[in-house]
Amino acid sequence: MHSFYEFFAGGGMARAGLGSDWQCLFANDISASKGHSYKANWGDEHLSVKDIYNVQAKDLPANADMAWGSFPCQDLSLAGDGAGLEGERSGAFWGFWKLICDLDAEGRKPKMVVLENVFGALTSRDGKDFELIAKAIASQGYLVGGMLIDAIHFLPQSRPRLFIVGVDAHLKLPEFSHTHTPNPAWHPAAMIRAHNRLSGEAKAAWRWWSVPQNEKPLLTLESLIETHPQSVQWHSEKETRQLLDMMAPLHRRKVLAAQASKSPRVGTIYKRTRDGVQRAEVRFDGIAGCLRTPGGGSSRQTIMVVHGNSIKSRLISSREAARLMGLPDDYKLPEKYNEAYHLLGDGVVVPVVQHLSQHLLLPIAQLNRLSSHQGQKLPRAA
Structure with missing residues (x-):
């Protein structure tokens, strides 16, 4: 050793x-x-x-x-x-x-x-x-x-x-x-x-x-997503609609394309400021964006699950973030969401x-x- x-x-x-x-x-x-x-x-x-x-x-x-x-x-x-x-x-x-x-x-x-x-x-x-x-x-x-x-x-x-x-x-x-x-x-x-x-x-x-x-073999993003996360709650329909309204036409079309798929699609979202306007930018390529330390709302990654007319969204859970860092599910995470996200965003x-x-x-x-x-x-x- x-x-x-x-x-x-x-x-x-x-x-x-x-x-x-x-x-x-x-x-x-x-x-x-x-x-x-x-x-x-x-x-x-x-x-x-x-x-x-x-x-x-x-x-x-x-x-x-x-x-x-x-x-x-x-x-x-x-x-x-x-x-x-x-x-x-x-x-x-x-x-x-x-x-x-x-x-x-x-x-x-x-x-x-x-x-x-x-x-x-x-x-x-x-x-x-x-x-x-x-x-x-x-x-x-x-x-x-x-x-x-x-x-x-x-x-x-x-x-x-x-x-x-x-x-x-x-x-x-x-x-x-x-x-x-x-x-x-x-x-x-x-x-x-x-x-x-x-x-x-x-x-x-x-x-x-x-x-x-x-x-x-690589794990898929879909395989890492929790159905019933403990650290976060699913957004209300109003909150999900607000996210959709924050999308520029290019990203809204990505959601429409995901809706046309026959199987559920998982996307990840970051909020970014473009020309002084805060936008929600989504990707459905099976890859999560880089986890960051939580310095504000825009630093927290959101997931969006689309299946036909059903569109759901929420913050990525601390356990999902840990899985994206390659940690096993028996790894003990902080109970507070921000502490867990900071720990993982700073990690290797x-x-x-x-x-x-x-x-x-x-x-x-x-x-x-x-x-x-x-x-x-x-x-x-x-």
């Missing part, structure tokens, strides 16, 4: 994805409500609820094989204020990285580091933030690379996320773990541009990490973590544990 630290842990969704192959030695989050959810699902033996700037290297036990950090995205998001790593929230990355540096000074740097954040982390402040992250990782003796992975390849939710993986440069790498050129599946044009902006140590340390595409998709672990993190960890047991000196990776 391999070991890890989980920072910005939320409800432990990275831990859920890593599974029984990995042992958590330490978990940290600043939020008391998220800490309560973490404790409810994983216990509090390794949990520390405090600002990451108040965590010290001495608080971290033993030598972990990996450190996972899904640091706050608000200042890096395309919908954010553009503060980037200088912002109060996303700047928490530097508190995390100080811990990695302090562990390195003590001779117990994690062998791997994984960061997860929004797509905007590639482009915020004209790419300067990504460059700073890559330089920081390379400066501590890690190889570094990124992948943009959308949850849509694993679950019916559109949720592209950036995964930055750092691997100690003295570890062996499986041949299949990286490619010599970008892989179009995981390295879009924005990733290539971000790489091209790098220089010096960061450019030399870059690796095009690559994993196979998911071949497991469990099957994506599983895929990364199975096809990149575990092979690296297993290969190097075998080498160290044989007493071989680990050469610097090529």
